[in-house]
Amino acid sequence: MIPPNYFLILSVVLFVLGAIAFFIKRDLITMFMSIEIMLNAANLAFITFARSANSPDGQIIVFFIITVAAAEAAVGLAIILLIFRQKKTIKSEDMKLMKG
Amino acid sequence: MTEIFWLIPFIPAASTLILAVFGKKLPKKYVSFQACLAVFASFVISAISAVGLLQTAHGNYPLVKNLFSWIQAGSFQVNLSLMFDPLSAVMALVVSGVGFIIHVYSIGYMADDEGYTRYFTYLNLFTFSMLILVMASNLILMFVGWEGVGLCSYLLIGFWFEKHSAANAGKKAFIVNRIGDTGFLLGILFIFIHIGSGEFTAINEAISGGAISVGLATLIAILLFVGATGKSAQIPLYVWLPDAMEGPTPVSALIHAATMVTAGVYMVCRMNLLYTLSETAAQVVALVGAITAVYAATMALTQNDIKRVLAYSTISQIGYMFIGCGVGAYAAGMFHLYTHAFFKSLLFLAAGSVMHALSGEINMKKMGGLRKYLPLTYPTFLIGAIAIAGVPFFSGFFSKDAILTRAFAQGQYSAFYYFIWGLGIMGAVLTALYMFRLIFLTFHGEERLDPEVKKHIHESPKIMTIPLVILAFFSVGAGYIGLPVVLGEKLNFFGKFLEPVIKEVQEVHLSIQTEWMLIAIAAVVAFLGIFIAYVFYIRSPLIPRNLATRFPTIYKLMFNKYYMDEIYNAVFVKPTIKGSEIIYDNFDLKVIDGAVNGAATATGFAGKILSYFQSGLIKDYALIFLLGVIIFLAYLLF
Amino acid sequence: MGYFLFFLLAALTVGAVLGMIISKNQAYNAIFLILAFACMGGLFALLEAPFIAVVQIIIYAGAIMVLFIFVIMMINVRSGIPAEKKKWIIYLSPVLAVVLIIELILSIKGAFTLPVSTAIIKAGPTDLGRLLFTKYLYHFEITSILIIAALVGAIVLIKKKEKE
Numbered sequence: 001m002i003p004p005n006y007f008l009i010l011s012v013v014l015f016v017l018g019a020i021a022f023f024i025k026r027d028l029i030t031m032f033m034s035i036e037i038m039l040n041a042a043n044l045a046f047i048t049f050a051r052s053a054n055s056p057d058g059q060i061i062v063f064f065i066i067t068v069a070a071a072e073a074a075v076g077l078a079i080i081l082l083i084f085r086q087k088k089t090i091k092s093e094d095m096k097l098m099k100g
Numbered sequence: 101m102t103e104i105f106w107l108i109p110f111i112p113a114a115s116t117l118i119l120a121v122f123g124k125k126l127p128k129k130y131v132s133f134q135a136c137l138a139v140f141a142s143f144v145i146s147a148i149s150a151v152g153l154l155q156t157a158h159g160n161y162p163l164v165k166n167l168f169s170w171i172q173a174g175s176f177q178v179n180l181s182l183m184f185d186p187l188s189a190v191m192a193l194v195v196s197g198v199g200f201i202i203h204v205y206s207i208g209y210m211a212d213d214e215g216y217t218r219y220f221t222y223l224n225l226f227t228f229s230m231l232i233l234v235m236a237s238n239l240i241l242m243f244v245g246w247e248g249v250g251l252c253s254y255l256l257i258g259f260w261f262e263k264h265s266a267a268n269a270g271k272k273a274f275i276v277n278r279i280g281d282t283g284f285l286l287g288i289l290f291i292f293i294h295i296g297s298g299e300f301t302a303i304n305e306a307i308s309g310g311a312i313s314v315g316l317a318t319l320i321a322i323l324l325f326v327g328a329t330g331k332s333a334q335i336p337l338y339v340w341l342p343d344a345m346e347g348p349t350p351v352s353a354l355i356h357a358a359t360m361v362t363a364g365v366y367m368v369c370r371m372n373l374l375y376t377l378s379e380t381a382a383q384v385v386a387l388v389g390a391i392t393a394v395y396a397a398t399m400a401l402t403q404n405d406i407k408r409v410l411a412y413s414t415i416s417q418i419g420y421m422f423i424g425c426g427v428g429a430y431a432a433g434m435f436h437l438y439t440h441a442f443f444k445s446l447l448f449l450a451a452g453s454v455m456h457a458l459s460g461e462i463n464m465k466k467m468g469g470l471r472k473y474l475p476l477t478y479p480t481f482l483i484g485a486i487a488i489a490g491v492p493f494f495s496g497f498f499s500k501d502a503i504l505t506r507a508f509a510q511g512q513y514s515a516f517y518y519f520i521w522g523l524g525i526m527g528a529v530l531t532a533l534y535m536f537r538l539i540f541l542t543f544h545g546e547e548r549l550d551p552e553v554k555k556h557i558h559e560s561p562k563i564m565t566i567p568l569v570i571l572a573f574f575s576v577g578a579g580y581i582g583l584p585v586v587l588g589e590k591l592n593f594f595g596k597f598l599e600p601v602i603k604e605v606q607e608v609h610l611s612i613q614t615e616w617m618l619i620a621i622a623a624v625v626a627f628l629g630i631f632i633a634y635v636f637y638i639r640s641p642l643i644p645r646n647l648a649t650r651f652p653t654i655y656k657l658m659f660n661k662y663y664m665d666e667i668y669n670a671v672f673v674k675p676t677i678k679g680s681e682i683i684y685d686n687f688d689l690k691v692i693d694g695a696v697n698g699a700a701t702a703t704g705f706a707g708k709i710l711s712y713f714q715s716g717l718i719k720d721y722a723l724i725f726l727l728g729v730i731i732f733l734a735y736l737l738f
Numbered sequence: 739m740g741y742f743l744f745f746l747l748a749a750l751t752v753g754a755v756l757g758m759i760i761s762k763n764q765a766y767n768a769i770f771l772i773l774a775f776a777c778m779g780g781l782f783a784l785l786e787a788p789f790i791a792v793v794q795i796i797i798y799a800g801a802i803m804v805l806f807i808f809v810i811m812m813i814n815v816r817s818g819i820p821a822e823k824k825k826w827i828i829y830l831s832p833v834l835a836v837v838l839i840i841e842l843i844l845s846i847k848g849a850f851t852l853p854v855s856t857a858i859i860k861a862g863p864t865d866l867g868r869l870l871f872t873k874y875l876y877h878f879e880i881t882s883i884l885i886i887a888a889l890v891g892a893i894v895l896i897k898k899k900e901k902e
Contacts, residue, residue, distance in 0.1 A: 002744050005850045007785065010748050012842045014755060019838065020831045021759045022722060029810060030758070030767050031718075036802070037755055037771070040778050043794075047785045056861050059790050060874050063866070066790075066797055067881050071888030073802045077809045078892040084813050096716040726834065733841045 007048040015041035026091055028080050032073070039069050105149040105184040106165040108192055109231035112138045116224040123217040135220035136203040139227055143196035150189040154597075164237050164301070171240075178298060183237035186598050190434060191234035191366055194441045198358045199227050201567045205449050206350040208563035209456065215259060219348070222259070226252035230359050234366055239288050239298035242367070246284070246331065249360045250277045256355060257347040269343040276340040280330015287323030290316070300370060307373040314378055321374045321381030325388075328364030333415045334392045334422065339665055341415055345407040349452030352407060357414050357444035362437045365421040369430045376428065383516060386426025386507070390523035393419030395662075397530035401537065402659040405462050406451050409538050413488065414444060416527060420503055423524055427517060429506035431598045436499035439578050443487040443496060446571035450481040453560040453568065454542065458553050464538065469547040473557050478543050480568040485539050487575040489532035490626040492619075495579030500528065501622045508618055509610045525625055532629025540637035744784060751777040764810045768803060775799040789863050 018037035025031050043062045050058025087094060115138035123131060153163075166181035184192075203223060210219050229248025236242035251274070258270025292298060294316060295306045306312060312320075328334070333341040333356075344356050355361070368375060368385065375382045393416045400412035417440050424433025455462060457474055471478040487494040490501070504524045510517035549557075559565070610618075636643050648655040657663070713724070754774035758767045775798045782791035870878055 002740050002784070006744065006748075007781070008846055008850070009843060010751070010781075012839055012846070013752060015842070016835050016838045017752070017755045017759070019726060020835045021755070023719060023726075023827060023831055023834075024759060027764065029764055029806065029813070033758065033767060033771050033806065036798075037758075037774065040775065040798070044778065044781060047782055047787050047790065050787065050861075051785050056865060056869055057873075059787050059861055059866060060869055060877075062787075062790050063793065063870070064874075064877060064881055066793060068884065070797055070802055071885050073805060074892045075888050075895070077805055078895040081809060081812065082895055093717060095718065726838070730834070730837055730841060733845060737841065737844050 004048045004052050007044060011041045011045040011048070014038075014044070026093065028083070028091075028095075032076055032080070036069065036073070039065060104145055105163065105235070106167065106182045108142045108145050108149070108196070109182070109228050109235060111141045111145075112224045112227040112231065114138070116221055116228055119217060119221040119224060123221055126217070128216055131217050131220050132203070132207045135224050136200060136207070138224055139196055139200040139203050142227070142231065143193070143200050146189065146192040146196050149184055150193060153184065153186060153189055166237075175296065176292070178238060178240045180241060181237045181299075182232075182235045182241075183300070184235065187366070187369060187434070188235050190438060190598070191362075192231060194438055195227065195230050195234065195359050198441050198445050198571075199223075199230075199354060201570055202350050202354045202358075202445060202449065205353075205452075205564050205567040206348075208561050209350055209452055210348060213348075219256075219259065222252055222255050223351075223354070226256065226355060226360075230363070233363055237299055237301070239291065239300070239303075242370075243281075243284065243288065246327075246363060247281070249355070249363065250274060250281075250331070253277070253344070253355055253360055256351040257344045259347050259351065263346065265343075266346040269340070269346040273340040273344050276337050277330045280327045280337050282327075283323045283325075283330075284327025287320045287327065290320045290323065303371070304373050307377060312374075312377065317374050317378040318381045321371070321378050322384060324367065324371060324374075325364075325381065325385055328367055328422075329388065330364075332361045332364030332418050332422075334364070334388055334419060335395065338392065338396070338415050339668060342408050342411045342661070345405070345411050349407065349448055349455065352411070353445040353448035353452070356411065357448050358441035361414060361418055362421070362441070365418065365425065365433055365437050368422070368425045369434055372425070372430045375425065382426045382428065384426070386423050386517075386520050389419040389422025389424075389426055390520045390527070391419075392416065393423065393527040394523050394530065397527050397534060398658050399661055400534040401530065402655065404464050406454065406464050406467075406538065406542065407448070407462060409464075409534060410444070410447055410451060413447075413531070413534065416531065417444065417488070420500060420524065420527070423507060423520060424503040427503070427507045427510045427520065429503055432499065432502035432506055434598060435502055439487070439495040439499045439575070442571055442578050443484045443575040446480060446484040446568060446575055447488065449564070449571065450477050450484060450568055453477040453564055454481070456560050456564070457557055458549070459556055461550070461553055464541045466548055466550055466553075467542045468545045468549065469543070471543040474543075474559050476559055476565040477568065480565075480572040481543070482539060483572040483575055485535045489535050489629060490528055490622060491630075492623045492626075493576075495575055495577070497622065497626070498579035500524075501619055504528075504622060505610070505615060505618050508614075525621065528622065528625045529629045529632075532626050533633050536630050536633035537637055540633060544638060740784065743780070747777045747780045747784070750774075751781070765807070768807050768810060771806075772799050772803045775803065787861050789861060789866050 015038050018034045018041060021034035021037065022031050025034065043065055046058045046062045046065070050056060050062075083095070115134055119126075119131060119135065126134075163185065164181055164183040166179050168180050169177070170180045171178040203220075206219065206223070210216055213219065226249060229245050229252055231245075233242055233245025233249060236245055254270045254274040257273050258267045260266045261270075288298065291303060294312060295303055297303070307317070326337075330337040341356060341361070345352055375385065396412045396416035396419065400409045400416065403409045403412065417436070421433045421436050421440070424430065424436055454467070454470065454474065454477060457470075457477070458467070461467065483494075487496040490497045504521055507517050507521040507524060511521060547554075713720075751774050754770045754777065758770040758774070761767055761770065776795060779791045779795040779799065782788075782794055
């Protein structure tokens with residue numbers, strides 16, 4: 001039995017890595033991907049707790065998170081496509097319409 | 101029946117409201133009809149209430165009606181309550197009665213004026229304020245009326261506001277009044293501090309109960325008197341009254357002869373216990389009154405404007421009223437107020453009639469020999485002049501004599517009062533002199549009329565001359581309700597009527613011979629003045645000119661009103677204006693505007709800085725998000 | 739044995755994510771991510787959540803990432819986009835990373851002492867399905883509506899342009 005500590009620490013590390021990736025990257029698609037990483041880190045934490053609490057509820061939650069993440073990815077990518085069609089670029093610095 | 105007395109001020113008030121709101125749309129005839137009717141209604145109710153007073157037992161004075169509780173701040177309480185006692189009754193009757201006559205006269209005088217409706221609105225407003233002033237049962241409500249009449253004075257003096265001189269005169273009147281009001285307010289303040297209430301009944305109780313020391317009474321009495329000098333145009337705050345002649349003549353008659361300027365006298369009489377307690381204050385009042393009486397009379401001697409002569413005459417006569425109050429003859433002072441109301445307003449209205457006949461001419465040098473053209477105006481004017489000069493059997497004689505007799509009688513205690521009496525006698529000579537100078541210059545002698553004016557000369561319409569006749573009648577007969585005590589105590593109805601209000605005044609007695617002698621002196625003095633005027637202006641018209649050339653400095657002083665206006669201007673007005681300009685430039689523009697503008701600039705600046713944070717980039721927002729989370733977590737953990 | 743697997747999978751996951759961060763090519767990023775997800779699936783299996791592990795691999799690594807790759811190919815950026823140029827972000831990030839890790843670990847350290855039950859939880863498809871249709875029915879239905887909304891939304895969004 002692997003103590004849950006390890007998994008939790010791993011989850012934290014992955015989450016932070018995802019957050020940092022979001023800041024470092026400049027193109028939209030990769031930024032989007034880093035969001036998925038963060039979601040996964042959260043999923044890991046949920047599963048860990050599901051095991052230590054000995055209830056499958058945590059897994060159900062993860063199930064839903066995955067579903068919603070899929071839906072979100074679909075719509076998000078559609079929007080990115082549209083942006084690309086408009087601006088011919090996916091550099092995040094160029095999305096400055098809301099300035100000021 | 102006296103229960104309805106509280107309606108007296110409110111009928112003109114209602115009329116004012118109606119005229120103010122709907123006046124423009126109402127026909128002219130109705131406007132004047134309503135205005136006059138309102139004042140007449142007040143007069144009728146005053147008369148009924150006064151008669152009711154005569155039948156009420158003395159112990160029930162004064163009748164007070166508390167309308168509502170106006171201010172209540174802890175122990176400071178002021179009520180809107182009116183009272184009716186003999187003193188208020190006299191004033192209310194004078195204000196509404198003479199006011200009504202003048203309203204009627206105005207219908208004729210202001211017939212062609214554009215501001216007809218506005219005029220009657222203001223007149224009614226004035227009547228309302230004055231009635232509040234005389235019927236208030238506490239000092240604060242009286243002050244409300246005091247300010248109200250001051251306001252109406254401003255509005256009516258500057259009635260023809262397009263004329264610069266009129267607008268300035270209105271301002272001058274209001275500002276000079278205000279200066280007096282400072283003293284008045286301070287007096288009220290002291291009364292509240294030491295007595296705790298502004299109600300006259302409470303004040304009188306406190307004074308007779310010994311709650312006020314003589315020193316404090318002196319202070320308060322003098323402060324209140326300062327307010328009176330402003331409102332009643334005595335030295336040093338009289339300078340507004342001559343300029344107030346810029347207003348329409350009926351206004352001068354009502355406000356500046358019969359009613360508003362007498363408010364100071366009313367106030368002193370109302371507070372008579374205070375002045376009786378403090379002999380110093382009473383002497384100050386008498387002295388100021390006496391000096392003003394003579395001082396103003398000298399100025400009246402040299403004026404050429406017919407209305408200004410009457411204005412200075414008013415200042416002088418009010419001085420007499422204050423002499424009366426100052427020597428303890430409060431009833432005599434009020435009596436003179438009452439008779440003066442009749443003959444002075446008669447004189448003003450008659451002067452207005454003369455001006456109307458001469459198409460607006462006011463310079464006496466351009467009149468003369470008018471008696472054959474104005475068959476109704478001349479005799480009424482003459483009656484008024486005789487009354488004011490103090491010729492026996494006319495009303496002015498009885499009132500002036502009452503005052504001077506008392507002054508002489510007080511001389512038994514202190515020579516000061518002989519001095520006052522002396523000034524009074526001198527003033528009487530001058531009064532007769534300047535009044536008959538006016539008569540002779542205007543109605544007698546050679547005609548010095550402008551030919552254009554002569555073409556249009558005409559007697560005034562009946563609506564203007566009938567009031568003159570009525571007033572003339574009263575100028576003769578009004579004095580008979582206050583016959584000298586010499587003829588019998590019982591005949592002094594006026595004094596008896598006012599007895600319950602005037603309390604604790606020492607009785608002074610003179611021997612009968614002395615009293616008759618004084619009456620004789622008063623009569624002689626009046627005739628002396630008339631005789632001198634006759635000599636100067638009819639028999640040898642060159643004498644005045646010679647006197648003027650022989651004593652040029654004195655003449656110049658008198659003619660230029662002793663340069664008081666110029667002195668005031670240099671000492672008070674100019675420095676104040678300069679001071680306020682300096683403050684405006686340095687403080688108002690720089691500090692206050694700077695602060696306000698600075699706040700706006702600072703806000704804009706802050707906004708600009710904050711807008712740097714909104715770059716529109718998701719990453720920056722996310723960064724701040726993250727930082728926020730970190731800080732929040734740190735806060736939670738530590 | 740379990741530990742060995744764990745460390746292997748963990749290292750692979752972290753390595754994949756790091757590779758994703760470092761790489762400039764978007765296609766490479768996507769591939770790294772697929773690797774990361776696969777390892778995550780393994781980790782889930784290690785945590786006695788077999789169903790979820792498979793779901794993860796099928797949906798995340800299979801469907802979502804394929805979607806990503808399609809979009810990457812459609813956008814077809816020739817030159818790779820380099821990572822952040824601004825220096826201060828490059829220096830700030832490790833600092834922030836460390837800070838955040840420390841904070842988060844501190845936040846959840848209360849969970850470290852949780853007792854771990856040795857019983858094997860029933861987490862197979864039947865068990866989860868039973869839960870899904872009884873206790874979490876509501877959430878299930880709403881999520882399905884959400885998916886339909888996303889579906890329709892995505893199509894509408896893309897279709898707009900084509901009409902012109």
